[in-house]
Amino acid sequence: xxxxxxxxxxxxxxxxxxxxxxxxxxxxxxxxxxxxxxxxxxxxxxxxxxxxxxxxxxxxxxxxxxxxxxxxxxxxxxxxxxxxxxxxxxxxxxxxxxxxxxxxxxxxxxxxxxxxxxxxxxxxxxxxxxxxxxxxxxxxxxxxxxxxxxxxxxxxxxxxxxxxxxxxxxxxxxxxxxxxxxxxxxxxxxxxxxxxxxxxxxxxxxxxxxxxxxxxxxxxxxxxxxxxxxxxxxxxxxxxxxxxxxxxxxxxxxxxxxxxxxxxxxxxxxxxxxxxxxxxxxxxxxxxxxxxxxxxxxxxxxxxxxxxxxxxxxxxxxxxxxxxxxxxxxxxxxxxxxxxxxxx
Numbered sequence: 100x101x102x103x104x105x106x107x108x109x110x111x112x113x114x115x116x117x118x119x120x121x122x123x124x125x126x127x128x129x130x131x132x133x134x135x136x137x138x139x140x141x142x143x144x145x146x147x148x149x150x151x152x153x154x155x156x157x158x159x160x161x162x163x164x165x166x167x168x169x170x171x172x173x174x175x176x177x178x179x180x181x182x183x184x185x186x187x188x189x190x191x192x193x194x195x196x197x198x199x200x201x202x203x204x205x206x207x208x209x210x211x212x213x214x215x216x217x218x219x220x221x222x223x224x225x226x227x228x229x230x231x232x233x234x235x236x237x238x239x240x241x242x243x244x245x246x247x248x249x250x251x252x253x254x255x256x257x258x259x260x261x262x263x264x265x266x267x268x269x270x271x272x273x274x275x276x277x278x279x280x281x282x283x284x285x286x287x288x289x290x291x292x293x294x295x296x297x298x299x300x301x302x303x304x305x306x307x308x309x310x311x312x313x314x315x316x317x318x319x320x321x322x323x324x325x326x327x328x329x330x331x332x333x334x335x336x337x338x339x340x341x342x343x344x345x346x347x348x349x350x351x352x353x354x355x356x357x358x359x360x361x362x363x364x365x366x367x368x369x370x371x372x373x374x375x376x377x378x379x380x381x382x383x384x385x386x387x388x389x390x391x392x393x394x395x396x397x398x399x400x401x402x403x404x405x406x407x408x409x410x411x412x413x414x415x416x417x418x419x420x421x422x423x424x425x426x427x428x429x430x431x432x433x434x435x436x437x438x439x440x441x442x443x
Contacts (some may be wrong), residue, residue, distance in 0.1 A: 108377035144357035151299025255286035267406035
C-alpha cells in the first residue's frame with residue numbers, strides 16, 4: 100500500500116470544489132439553498148477519512164504520529180501567515196461586539212480548540228482527533244473506538260441539526276451551550292471529526308479485506324442506500340425544524356455517505372487505470388481549501404458594491420479559477436524558495 104492512491108486524489112479534489120461551493124454559491128431561494136448545502140457536506144468528512152486512512156495505513160507508532168503532526172503544523176503555520184491580513188480584519192477590525200482584550204482572549208481560545216484563520220478548524224480537529232484515536236488504540240478494540248466516536252458525534256449532530264428538538268431549558272441544550280462556551284461549537288472542532296478519523300483508521304487496517312469483498316454492485320448499493328438515508332434525514336429535519344435548524348455541518352447520514360464514497364473510490368482505484376499524475380490535483384485541493392476564503396472575501400465585497408456585477412455562480416467559478424492560478428504560482432515559487440513547499 101505504499102503507492103499513491105490516485106482515485107483518492109480525485110475525490111479530494113472534488114471534495115475541495117464542493118466545499119468552495121458551500122461557502123460562496125447560493126441560489127437565493129431558501130429551499131434550493133437547503134438541499135444544495137446539505138448535498139455538498141460530504142467534502143470535509145471525506146478530507147478527514149482520507150487523511151486518517153493515509154496515516155493509519157502506515158505502521159502505527161508514535162514516531163509516525165509525530166511526523167504527521169509536524170507536517171500538519173507546518174501547513175497550519177504557512178496558511179496562518181499567508182492569510183493573516185484577512186484574519187486580522189475578520190477577527191479584530193470587523194468585530195465590533197468585543198473589546199480588544201476580549202478579542203485577543205477569544206482568538207487564543209479558538210486557536211487552541213478550533214480555528215485561528217478561516218478553515219483551520221479542520222487541521223486542529225485532525226491533530227486532536229488523531230492523538231485521541233492513537234491513545235485509545237492502546238487500550239480499546241476498533242469496534243469500541245468507533246462506538247465511542249459515534250456517541251461523541253451525537254454532540255455536533257444535535258448542536259447543528261437537531262437543536263430544534265430541545266427547549267432552551269433542557270439539559271442537552273444547556274450542555275451544548277456549556278461545551279460551546281468552554282471549547283467551541285461542537286460541529287467546528289474535534290467531536291465533528293473523531294468518527295471520520297476512526298473510520299479512516301478502520302478502512303486502512305482492513306484495506307485488503309474490504310477491497311477483496313467489494314464489487315461494483317455492492318458499491319452502487321452502498322452509494323444509493325447512503326443517498327437515500329441522506330435524503331430521508333434531511334427531509335425530516337427540513338420539515339420538522341421549521342427553519343430552526345442551527346446549521347448543517349453535522350448530521351448522521353453523512354457517515355454512511357462519506358464512507359461509501361471512500362470505499363467505492365478505493366475500489367475503483369484497483370479496477371480503473373488512471374494514466375495521469377494526480378499530484379497536481381492533490382496539491383490543488385489543499386490550496387483550494389485554504390485560499391478560498393480570501394478570494395471569496397475580496398470577490399464578494401466587489402460583488403456587493405457592484406464593482407464586479409456578477410452572479411453567484413460566476414463568483415463560484417471565479418474563486419475556483421483563482422485558486423487554480425494560485426496553485427501554479429505556488430508550485431513555481433516552490434522550485435525557487437523552499438518555504439513554499441509547506442503550502443501543500
